[in-house]
Amino acid sequence: MCKKPAPNYLKCRIAASLLTAFSVCAMAAAPVFAEDGNALRSASTRHRGKHSQPGGEVTTSLLSISTASWRATRNTLTLAGQCAKGDIITVRNADSGEVLGRTRRAAISTSWALKITRLSPAPCRVRAEAGSKFAEEAVSGAPATCTNPPVTPPPTAGSYQVLGFNDLGMHCYDRDFSVLSLLPPFNNIHALVIKKGSEPSILNDTQVSVTYEAVADAKGSRTTTSVGKTNFWDNIYGLFGVTRAVDVGILGAMMPGAANTPQPMGTFDTQMNWFTALGIPIVAIDDMGVTNDYPMMRITAKDKASGTVLATTDIVLPVSAEMHCSSCHAEGGVAANSQEATKYGIAAWSIKTDSEQAFRQNILILHDAKHNTNLMSAQPVLCASCHYSPALDLAGTGPQGNQIGKPLLSAAIHSRHGETMAGTLPNASNPAIIPEDGTTSCYFCHPGSTTKCLRGAMANAGLTCQNCHGGLLAVSGAMGGNRTPWVNEPTCQSCHTGDAVSHLGSSIRGTVSYNPADPTATPLVATNKRFAEEDNTLYRNSRGHSGIACEGCHGSTHAEWPSLEANDNVAATQIQGHAGTIIECGACHGTSLALTTDGPHGMHNVNDKAWSSGGHRTFYKRDAQSCKACHGSDLRGTVLSRAAVARQLYEEDNRTVAVAKGTQIGCGLCHDNPLTGDSDPAPTPTPTPTPAPGSPDGANLYTAYCATCHRALATSSKRGVSSTSIQQAITADRGGMGSLTFLSTAQIDAIAYALSH
Numbered sequence: 001m002c003k004k005p006a007p008n009y010l011k012c013r014i015a016a017s018l019l020t021a022f023s024v025c026a027m028a029a030a031p032v033f034a035e036d037g038n039a040l041r042s043a044s045t046r047h048r049g050k051h052s053q054p055g056g057e058v059t060t061s062l063l064s065i066s067t068a069s070w071r072a073t074r075n076t077l078t079l080a081g082q083c084a085k086g087d088i089i090t091v092r093n094a095d096s097g098e099v100l101g102r103t104r105r106a107a108i109s110t111s112w113a114l115k116i117t118r119l120s121p122a123p124c125r126v127r128a129e130a131g132s133k134f135a136e137e138a139v140s141g142a143p144a145t146c147t148n149p150p151v152t153p154p155p156t157a158g159s160y161q162v163l164g165f166n167d168l169g170m171h172c173y174d175r176d177f178s179v180l181s182l183l184p185p186f187n188n189i190h191a192l193v194i195k196k197g198s199e200p201s202i203l204n205d206t207q208v209s210v211t212y213e214a215v216a217d218a219k220g221s222r223t224t225t226s227v228g229k230t231n232f233w234d235n236i237y238g239l240f241g242v243t244r245a246v247d248v249g250i251l252g253a254m255m256p257g258a259a260n261t262p263q264p265m266g267t268f269d270t271q272m273n274w275f276t277a278l279g280i281p282i283v284a285i286d287d288m289g290v291t292n293d294y295p296m297m298r299i300t301a302k303d304k305a306s307g308t309v310l311a312t313t314d315i316v317l318p319v320s321a322e323m324h325c326s327s328c329h330a331e332g333g334v335a336a337n338s339q340e341a342t343k344y345g346i347a348a349w350s351i352k353t354d355s356e357q358a359f360r361q362n363i364l365i366l367h368d369a370k371h372n373t374n375l376m377s378a379q380p381v382l383c384a385s386c387h388y389s390p391a392l393d394l395a396g397t398g399p400q401g402n403q404i405g406k407p408l409l410s411a412a413i414h415s416r417h418g419e420t421m422a423g424t425l426p427n428a429s430n431p432a433i434i435p436e437d438g439t440t441s442c443y444f445c446h447p448g449s450t451t452k453c454l455r456g457a458m459a460n461a462g463l464t465c466q467n468c469h470g471g472l473l474a475v476s477g478a479m480g481g482n483r484t485p486w487v488n489e490p491t492c493q494s495c496h497t498g499d500a501v502s503h504l505g506s507s508i509r510g511t512v513s514y515n516p517a518d519p520t521a522t523p524l525v526a527t528n529k530r531f532a533e534e535d536n537t538l539y540r541n542s543r544g545h546s547g548i549a550c551e552g553c554h555g556s557t558h559a560e561w562p563s564l565e566a567n568d569n570v571a572a573t574q575i576q577g578h579a580g581t582i583i584e585c586g587a588c589h590g591t592s593l594a595l596t597t598d599g600p601h602g603m604h605n606v607n608d609k610a611w612s613s614g615g616h617r618t619f620y621k622r623d624a625q626s627c628k629a630c631h632g633s634d635l636r637g638t639v640l641s642r643a644a645v646a647r648q649l650y651e652e653d654n655r656t657v658a659v660a661k662g663t664q665i666g667c668g669l670c671h672d673n674p675l676t677g678d679s680d681p682a683p684t685p686t687p688t689p690t691p692a693p694g695s696p697d698g699a700n701l702y703t704a705y706c707a708t709c710h711r712a713l714a715t716s717s718k719r720g721v722s723s724t725s726i727q728q729a730i731t732a733d734r735g736g737m738g739s740l741t742f743l744s745t746a747q748i749d750a751i752a753y754a755l756s757h
Contacts, residue, residue, distance in 0.1 A: 062110075063087070063130050065137035070122045072141065079126065080113040087130040089114065094125035094136050095216065097260040122146075125220065127258075127287075134258055136287055138220060160310040161200075161588050162210075164191040164299035164571065165551045166317055167540050169558025170453040172446070173283065175321040177235040179360035180381040182409075183391065184240070184250060185232055185281035187317045190274045191265060192552055193301040193310070196590040202547060205268035208301045208310065210275040213262040214287075215298040215314050217567050221286045223295035224260045229285040239382045249279035251394075262300065273547055278394075284319045293320045293451045294567040313574055316567045318559065320447035327444055327705060328433070329359040329366075334421065334708055336362040344369035387412050390486040410485035411476045413445070418472030425473070436471045438464035440703040449697075449704050450747075455568070456560035457581075461511070468494075468513045470521025481520025489538055490514075491523050492550075498528030499629035500638045508639055530601050530629070545600035553582040553600065578645045595619070597626055606644075612670070613650040620674070635675055637664030698754030701747055705740055713754060723752035 067080040077100065079091060089112050090102040100123065101116040124146035127136045139146070166189060173185045191210050193203040216222040225247055226232075233246045240250055247255040254263050265275040286292045294316045301310045328335040331349045336359070341349065346369050350361035364375040375381050384392045387409035388399040399406075407415070417434045419425065426432035434441045439454055442465040447453045454465060468490035469475050477483035494513035497504035504510070504526060514521040526532055533542035533550065540557050542550045555561040561572045562579040569579035576584040583606050585593050595615045597604045604619065605611040620627050630640040647659040649670055657670050667673040702713050710717045726748050730737045743751075 063089075063128060063133040064135050065126065065128050068126050068137040068139045070139050070141040072122070072143075074117065075119050075122070077116040077119050077123070077126070077139065078113075079115070079128070080111070081128060081135065082110055083107050083112045083130055084133075085110060087112065087133075090129045091116070092127045092129065092259070093123040094127040094222070095123070100126065125216065129258060134287065136222075158311055159196050159590070160203075160301060161194040161196060161575065162191055162299050162301050162311045162313040163194065163548065163552035163575070163582075164189065164313045164315045165549070166190075166315060166556050167551065168318070169456060169556045169560075170293075170318045170320055170447055170451065172323060173230075173232075173319065173321055175230075175323070176354070176356040176360065177230070177232050177239060177380055179357050179379050180364060180375075180383060181235070181239050182323075182383055184236075185226060185230065185283050185319070186249060186278075187280040187282050187319060189265065189277045189280065189297065189299065189315070189317070190272070190549065190551070191276075191299045191301070191313075192274045192549060194548075194588050196588055198589060198592040198594065200546070200588045202273045203301075204270070204273070205275070205304075207304055209304050210265040211262035211300050211302075212265060212277060212280075212297045213256045213300070214260050215296050217292075217294070217296050217570075221288070221290065221292045221295070222260075223282060223286045223292060224256045225258050225287070226255055226281055226283045226285075227258070229283045232281070235380045238380045247281065249281035251279035253277050253280045255281060265299075272541070272543070272549065274549060280317065282317050282319050284321055293322075293447070294318055294565055296567055296570065313571050315571045316559070316565075318556075318568075320451040320453070322448035322451045323446070324444050324448065324704065325363065326355065326359040327708060329362045330355065331358065331362065333359075334433070335366060340366065384409055390484065408477075408485065411478070411483075414472045414476035415478040417444075418476060418478065432472065434472065436466060437703055438466065440700045441472070442466075443700075443704055449701055452564065454558050455564040456555060456558055457562065458558075458560065459564055460562065463511060467511055470514060474519060474521035479519040479521075481518075481522045483520070489523075491525075491533055492539055493526035493529065493532035494523040496531035497524065497526040499530050500632045500640055501625065501628050502528045548588075548600075555581075580644050583644050597623075602626065602629065607647060609650045613654070614652040631666055635667045635673055637666035637669075639664065641665045698747075698750030698752070701743070702751050702754050705743070706751065716755060718755055720756050721752065723749045726752055 062084040063082065065079060065081040067078060069078050070076070071078070081089075083089060085107055087107045088103055088105070089107070091100045091114060092098060093100055100119065101114055103112055103114055122142050123139055124142050125136055125138050127134060166187065168188070171185075171187045172183050174181045174183065177184075189212055193208050193210065195201045195203055214222050214224040227246050233244060236250070237243050242250060244250065244252075247257055256263055263277070263280075265277040267276045267278070268274075269276055282295060284291055284293045284295075286295060296314050297317050298312055298314050300312045302308060303310055327333060330336060334340075336349050340346065344366065346365060349365060350358040352358040352361055361376065361379075364379070364381065367373055368375055383389075384403075386402045386406055388403040388406070389409040390396075406412075416423075418432050418436075420430050420432060422430075424430065426435075434444050440449075443449045443453075446465075452459075454463075458468070473479050474481070475483060475485075482488065490513040495510040497510060498508075500508055504524060510524075513523050515524065533539050534544075539550055544550050545553075551557070555563065555568065555572070559565065559568045561569060561581050563569055572579050572582060576582050576587045583603075585599065585606055585608065593605060593608070595605055595608070595611055597619055599605070604616065608615075616627075628635065630638065632638045632641075641664055643659050643661055643663045643665055646661050649657045649659055649665075651657065651670050659665060659669065663669075668676075699713055702716070706716070706718070707713065723745075727745075728734075730740050730743070730748075
């Protein structure tokens with residue numbers, strides 16, 4: 001119970017609102033790891049020395065694997081590596097967590113070796129553990145299936161399907177929590193379990209149990225634990241007024257841990273018909289100490305009575321600490337220079353040597369000077385303690401205590417940075433602090449030029465953040481429109497306003513979610529609801545076909561299928577055999593679906609021989625307008641009838657017609673068009689862009705990290721500078737460029753290329 005006027009009153013209220021919504025007691029989570037600073041800081045891997053991690057206290061690992069080889073003739077695994085004196089090494093199968101063996105006695109030197117015989121089956125990867133230290137390595141000589149895993153079974157295989165998904169395309173968290181915090185490590189999973197059939201059924205928690213565990217991606221990256229990768233748990237009480245063991249989130253959800261123990265998705269939402277796990281405290285550093293913003297989890301559904309595995313799906317838990325307040329708030333930046341100090345009477349900027357802590361303290365120093373606060377003496381500071389954020393109010397209680405009467409957190413941040421340095425509205429001669437320049441302006445703070453928060457179908461189509469959200473001032477509500485973050489968001493129906501015969505504007509699909517002449521960027525509302533969310537419901541919480549979550553078939557917000565990130569596409573490929581929106585009826589119906597036009601958004605059977613070889617004629621005679629809704633008024637095809645993958649369409653005499661991916665399917669592909677009486681030429685395929693990694697975008701990188709000091713790219717004072725000169729300036733911290741040490745060689749080369757072209 002919180003009592004006024006205790007200093008931590010509001011923190012306690014925030015924590016209480018988080019906890020009350022899900023009936024989680026602040027002290028109820030069972031401790032899995034000792035919650036002390038030493039345990040938190042000691043875990044490391046053999047790669048950790050190459051990466052500076054949150055908190056700045058990770059040291060070079062004393063545990064490594066130098067040899068991990070398999071001899072099939074004798075089923076023998078041979079291992080060797082480095083350790084600390086006194087270590088006892090336990091070796092596990094890195095994929096299953098099974099203990100394979102351990103050294104018999106404490107190491108008397110800084111090396112270890114182990115031979116495990118009569119072992120079957122051979123592990124693909126092994127994990128060595130000594131106390132809280134660990135290291136992983138691929139096994140040389142392991143079976144070919146380790147590098148060439150079995151082909152994913154067709155979507156019709158099996159009698160059950162799991163639709164698992166993360167609720168957002170990216171969850172952000174702070175790289176350091178000792179000074180201030182915007183967001184904690186807090187990731188959410190939802191999962192629907194479907195029993196296939198002509199009329200599939202969604203199963204509940206009396207029928208199945210659902211768990212999540214870490215799984216390696218195609219590059220071998222796996223994230224089982226957040227131990228030693230963040231100082232969040234050192235500061236959790238000061239920020240949120242609760243205590244948690246390391247690897248346990250604010251609401252009690254847990255990471256699988258070093259043993260990769262499957263964690264239960266214990267809550268079943270009877271309204272949404274999905275299992276859920278809220279607040280998983282995952283971070284963007286894998287078990288090898290390498291940054292991975294797209295770690296994967298395996299969602300497993302088991303029969304409640306027998307424990308038999310019914311189905312699995314591998315999903316991404318996107319997470320990033322890439323936020324660039326340092327671009328302006330590192331000392332020497334436009335928000336932490338001598339002019340700002342003089343203007344506001346600031347005696348000195350932060351003296352912290354840790355750059356992550358320094359720029360955060362500079363923010364507090366500037367806030368204290370401008371608003372007569374005393375935040376520097378109240379560290380760590382939760383920004384939402386004074387500036388209400390719906391993202392941290394899961395109970396929906398609204399502003400409380402110190403939050404009342406102050407601008408919302410989103411409004412305070414977006415409006416200030418959308419204004420000029422003088423606090424006025426920008427114009428052509430007096431630009432905003434962060435100018436509106438597509439995703440680049442958003443990536444100043446949001447993840448990010450490396451992470452690429454916007455990477456889904458919208459990114460494939462070339463859209464930017466502003467196409468949906470509007471500019472900084474519109475997002476803040478400074479232009480009117482009653483914008484509340486997490487409540488008033490763009491909607492699908494604002495661009496997908498209808499079908500081929502009934503839609504807003506001149507295009508079937510719009511590219512801007514609001515009237516460009518509207519400074520508030522208020523989303524349009526479609527009159528044709530074919531592609532609309534549920535009334536008054538955001539996409540991430542909306543359901544469609546037979547109660548299935550929209551994200552279950554289309555992917556997470558900002559990462560809609562197909563995504564530019566390979567890991568995002570794994571789930572869709574497992575479910576239906578290819579990337580992209582779940583469009584194959586067999587994924588949930590198996591092979592027993594009768595001919596129909598009652599599919600999602602009024603679709604017919606997809607990739608069904610009975611439909612294409614003649615069954616569709618009856619439906620056309622019965623309701624021609626429904627066919628035209630996707631295939632066009634002339635039945636020659638539209639973007640709504642595009643082939644998701646290469647297809648073989650069957651005619652009535654069993655002749656086949658090959659259709660390339662992206663082809664806009666119309667009647668004339670296979671037979672005479674009923675509206676013209678003639679066969680139409682096949683339309684030119686318009687392929688859906690295939691996700692593929694590209695070179696870094698030098699122009700965007702320059703705008704994000706260089707333009708503030710060196711002017712816009714076209715008029716830059718550094719035109720023609722070489723990548724070597726840029727690297728030397730960063731190394732020497734010339735002009736404060738030492739804050740850019742995170743830029744890779746490829747990114748620096750890309751910036752230099754942009755400056756010379």
